[in-house]
Amino acid sequence: MQNPSTDDRHSAYYDAVSRADADLDEALSHVRAEEDAGRINPVEAAAERCELLERHLELCQQARLDHLGGTR
Numbered sequence: 001m002q003n004p005s006t007d008d009r010h011s012a013y014y015d016a017v018s019r020a021d022a023d024l025d026e027a028l029s030h031v032r033a034e035e036d037a038g039r040i041n042p043v044e045a046a047a048e049r050c051e052l053l054e055r056h057l058e059l060c061q062q063a064r065l066d067h068l069g070g071t072r
Contacts, residue, residue, distance in 0.1 A: 013067035020059045027052050 028049060035045040064070065 009067050013063055016063035016067060017060050020056055020063065024052060024056045 031040075031045050031048045031052070034040045035042065040048070
């Protein structure tokens, strides 16, 4: 039998990362649209993507700490 609190923590972690993934997808789509429309150039788009990906990794790491424990 599994420990329910462990399952709850893992479910909460999965939900947090899933939300972060969806937010990242939306933000990356926005950057693509801005670049396609010519409102930002490829270098600016790449810089924005890098910032979004770095923030996404930070959010995932924080979710791991919040829901599964551990250290940075």
